[in-house]
Amino acid sequence: MAEDGGGRTPLERPTSQLTPLTKKNNNTIVAWKGPAQGNVVSRNSTAKHKLSDFFPVDTKSTYKNGNETIDNVMQGREQILSILNDAGIVVDNPSEMRRLPRWQQVTELYGPKPVILGLDQCQSFQDRVPPQNRFLGVAGNFNSGTTAFGISLQANCRFPHHNDTMSRLFSNEKVSNVNGMLNQVPWAKHKMAFNKYNHTILSTVPKDHVLPVVLVRDPFYWMQSMCKEGYGVRWDHDSQKHCPNLIPNEFDKKRFGKRLARTNVTSVRVWMGANPTVGPSWDSLVHYWNAWYESYVDATWPRLLIRFEDTLFHPKQVMEEVCRCGGGELVKPFRYLVDEAKWNHKQEQNNMVTAILRYGTARGRYHNMTKDDIAFSDRILNSTLLDVFQYQAPYIHS
DSSP: OOOOSOOBOOOOOOOOOOSSTTOOOSOEEEEEOOOTTOOEEEEOTTOOEEGGGGSOGGGOOOOOOTTOOHHHHHTTOHHHHHHHHHTTEEOOOHHHHTTSOOHHHHHHHHOSSOBEEOGGGHHHHHHHSOGGGOEEEEEEOTTSSHHHHHHHHHHHEEOTTOOHHHHHHTOOSSOOEETTEESSOTTOTTSOGGGTTTOOSOSSSOGGGEEEEEEEOOHHHHHHHHHHOOTTOBOSOBTTTBOSOSSOOHHHHHHTHHHHOSTTOOSOOEESSSSTTSSOEESSHHHHHHHHHHHHHTOSSOOEEEEHHHHHHSHHHHHHHHHHHHTOEEOSSOOEEOSOSSSSTTSSSOSHHHHHHHHSSSTTTTTTOOHHHHHHHHHHSOHHHHHHTTOOOOOOOO
């Protein structure tokens, strides 16, 4: 598998401080899933929200400590608080603030800087495609944050040569286009890279005029989301009892005996189609994750691969690099997507804050996985992919 050596941005993490905590701003996107022609994105010029507004109703903190102050609790959380403050989310309650991850927890999982693969191909794309013909298009596996990033991309980047007429011409009921920013690539965002030239959902846009922006996600948290909603990916599993289930245990063999009770079954296969004999299949969820991202990493044409987690913890830096790579123009000020946009939409409440809470620590990374599952993932996960995207190899208990 090829590595391009340009996968890490030189950008440093933000160092701005929270002054004051109750600052007003106009940088918030209020977005709801709209018709396929385009998501409804509006701007609230007086956007200001309390942190507790975004917590799941049944998990609001009841922690009380009269001696705890804002200054004490914010130590180690300054970068997270800076992002929330810039998005218009007020954090003025110590018991709520302490639920936020510390920056050290984030960097232990993902490193201190964004990771972007493919930056060495930006100039090649710009040289080959004239400014008026360029497009950026979103791609990514199921549950990788493509919907949220598509909304953010359309709100924060534009090609000046594209107008409303062009947006209507180069779009349809499946692909929305805002100033050259496509909510998905013309070959469908969830298709692997080798489908670029054999599958089409938007014929008016030449595929080589599109720079794909591919969302990658930590494989363990991705599997947790797949357990809640697999979309077109199917496998024998019970989300409550054992999932991700890479190695069938006794429960799986009893519950799904027809396929999993055979003695020669060594992993839980996944497939697309009506059954495992129709359409493509893979030996496990881990094999599928490997295959999906290997297809884009190995692609020989220009593409960017960005981490979903960096869109949460380094949103401005990632958008700046993506927009610049395509030769686009940033829309200022930066606008945040704070409301639900399929961040992980099978959960009761989902938004930017709950995503930061869930994915800012390793607390739920191995939820419902057995030791056999974790050992299997350690053996099968493509170590080059983990290294390139700086995802942590699984921790195996002795």
